[in-house]
Amino acid sequence: MIQLLNVSKIYPNKVQALNDLTVKIDRGEFVFLVGPSGAGKSTFIKLLIREELPTKGQILVGGKSILRLRKSEVAKLRRNIGIVFQDFRLLTDRTVFENVAFAMEVLEHSKKEIRARVPSVLEMVGLDGKGEYFPHQLSGGEQQRVAIARAIVNGPRLLIADEPTGNLDPETSWEIMELLNDINRRGTTVLMATHARSIVNKMRKRVIALEQGRVVRDEEEGGYGYES
Amino acid sequence: MKVRTVGYFFKQAFKSMWRNGWMGVAAVTTVAITLLIVGIFTLLVINADFIATDLESDVEIIAYMDVEASRSEVLEVEEQIQAIRGVTEVKLVTKEEGLEILNKKFGQDYDLLSSLGGVNPLPDLYRVKADSPENVEPVAKTLERVAHVDKVDYGQDVIDKLFAVIRWVRLIGAGLVLLLGLGAIFLVATTIRLTVFARRKEIQIMKYIGATDWFIRWPFFIEGMVLGFIGAMLAGVVLYFTYDFLVTNIRFSLTFIPLISDMGLIMKILGSLLVAGTFVGALGSLISVRRFLQV
Numbered sequence: 001m002i003q004l005l006n007v008s009k010i011y012p013n014k015v016q017a018l019n020d021l022t023v024k025i026d027r028g029e030f031v032f033l034v035g036p037s038g039a040g041k042s043t044f045i046k047l048l049i050r051e052e053l054p055t056k057g058q059i060l061v062g063g064k065s066i067l068r069l070r071k072s073e074v075a076k077l078r079r080n081i082g083i084v085f086q087d088f089r090l091l092t093d094r095t096v097f098e099n100v101a102f103a104m105e106v107l108e109h110s111k112k113e114i115r116a117r118v119p120s121v122l123e124m125v126g127l128d129g130k131g132e133y134f135p136h137q138l139s140g141g142e143q144q145r146v147a148i149a150r151a152i153v154n155g156p157r158l159l160i161a162d163e164p165t166g167n168l169d170p171e172t173s174w175e176i177m178e179l180l181n182d183i184n185r186r187g188t189t190v191l192m193a194t195h196a197r198s199i200v201n202k203m204r205k206r207v208i209a210l211e212q213g214r215v216v217r218d219e220e221e222g223g224y225g226y227e228s
Numbered sequence: 229m230k231v232r233t234v235g236y237f238f239k240q241a242f243k244s245m246w247r248n249g250w251m252g253v254a255a256v257t258t259v260a261i262t263l264l265i266v267g268i269f270t271l272l273v274i275n276a277d278f279i280a281t282d283l284e285s286d287v288e289i290i291a292y293m294d295v296e297a298s299r300s301e302v303l304e305v306e307e308q309i310q311a312i313r314g315v316t317e318v319k320l321v322t323k324e325e326g327l328e329i330l331n332k333k334f335g336q337d338y339d340l341l342s343s344l345g346g347v348n349p350l351p352d353l354y355r356v357k358a359d360s361p362e363n364v365e366p367v368a369k370t371l372e373r374v375a376h377v378d379k380v381d382y383g384q385d386v387i388d389k390l391f392a393v394i395r396w397v398r399l400i401g402a403g404l405v406l407l408l409g410l411g412a413i414f415l416v417a418t419t420i421r422l423t424v425f426a427r428r429k430e431i432q433i434m435k436y437i438g439a440t441d442w443f444i445r446w447p448f449f450i451e452g453m454v455l456g457f458i459g460a461m462l463a464g465v466v467l468y469f470t471y472d473f474l475v476t477n478i479r480f481s482l483t484f485i486p487l488i489s490d491m492g493l494i495m496k497i498l499g500s501l502l503v504a505g506t507f508v509g510a511l512g513s514l515i516s517v518r519r520f521l522q523v
């Protein structure tokens with residue numbers, strides 16, 4: 001599904017965020033991307049959604065290089081990737097339903113499709129009956145569920161989450177993890193950047209550990225590492 | 229692109245216009261004032277052109293005969309003048325008739341002839357009309373070579389001056405319109421910039437979801453074009469009713485000023501204003517979309 005070959009990223013300010021990275025992620029996997037702040041996790045994600053281009057190396061998504069894409073092809077790439085951020089990024093002047101429906105409107109789905117699909121996705125993420133609420137009327141965990149609903153409503157094959165539990169308390173974080181796990185079990189590949197040690201240790205999924213832009217560890221059913 | 233999507237674009241555009249409030253009003257007003265001035269100057273110029281042409285086609289050429297020429301000599305050339313190409317009317321005004329006209333000007337009681345010592349100093353003259361303004365000059369030139377013609381005079385000076393004035397009006401109008409037009413484009417651009425700023429979060433989400441660039445841009449273009457269009461409508465309405473009022477009133481009070489009241493032409497001008505307004509709006513939003521909407 002995803003392949004990075006000898007990828008390096010040096011930002012214009014000469015900061016080397018990624019250093020000769022080679023990583024392969026298969027369809028249907030659940031992968032944690034861990035590492036301390038500044039290790040290059042977000043940069044890794046930005047390369048996958050073509051927000052940034054690598055300085056060196058090759059990146060394949062779905063078997064195709066994403067280095068030379070026209071703008072319309074970038075849009076197409078992103079349609080196959082759902083993305084969730086730490087700060088939710090919801091539209092505060094719209095209801096839960098409208099926030100999720102927005103993702104479908106933007107891709108020109110019909111009203112009928114939207115009315116049929118949005119409630120079932122809201123139910124799936126555990127927001128049944130909250131469609132008419134506004135974001136400020138929801139808890140942090142619920143807001144993140146809205147963001148996840150928006151990310152998966154168009155049925156992407158890959159879901160990327162950049163520290164999705166960073167703003168949540170441990171219990172709520174755990175609920176979000178169960179939701180992501182659920183989504184993964186339904187066939188969506190999930191890539192999650194985090195530095196939440198307890199979650200990673202409990203989940204027993206594949207762990208790719210980054211440090212100063214290099215992969216320092218890559219193991220199936222791994223733990224966070226750095227015992228201390 | 230689907231019809232529903234177009235509906236979505238317009239909905240977004242109108243929402244933004246509502247939200248931008250006074251900034252949008254300022255942009256619309258500037259577009260309206262600009263186009264109003266475009267309209268006023270256009271009407272001014274075409275009317276001045278029309279009046280000048282009207283005067284020109286009315287121009288009489290006056291051929292003064294030699295004072296010494298005898299009446300029979302004068303009469304002899306009338307046919308010759310009539311035969312000049314482009315001449316439609318030839319009318320002899322004898323020196324006696326000329327004196328009478330002068331006398332009328334000075335008043336009934338005044339005896340001009342005796343104060344001149346009993347000698348009429350006026351020449352006989354022919355009033356000649358040409359069939360078209362372009363023929364005035366050639367006819368005048370030919371008249372100069374007719375026997376016993378002393379001097380040829382026609383109102384070309386006045387008309388040339390009028391055309392010079394029209395040229396200036398055009399130039400000043402064009403300069404003014406250029407300045408105001410730039411101002412209008414700038415204000416539309418600023419308004420759209422506000423919209424881009426207000427929607428930056430939405431735009432970012434749209435990009436992550438995979439919306440195409442044009443899907444993101446269209447609402448901004450539409451907002452700009454609608455602002456321009458509304459401005460043009462305002463200008464058009466004000467211009468139409470003001471001009472209509474002028475035409476109706478001048479026709480009765482100042483009958484000698486012929487104003488154009490050709491509905492087809494007026495509608496063409498109003499239509500052009502609408503197109504220009506929409507264009508100004510599109511240009512303004514293009515500037516902001518290109519500079520501030522990094523998609």
Ligand SMILES: Nc1ncnc2c1ncn2[C@@H]1O[C@H](COP(=O)(O)OP(=O)(O)O)[C@@H](O)[C@H]1O
Binds near residue numbers: 012016
């Ligand atoms: N847009 C950018 N421009 C310059 N430097 C950046 C940019 N984004 C990230 N960096 C730098 O790259 C390094 C890796 O950052 P990041 O990928 O955000 O790490 P993480 O998400 O693991 O905290 C950091 O040193 C950061 O300061």
Ligand SMILES: [Mg+2]
Binds near residue numbers: 041042043162
């Ligand atoms: Mg980060």
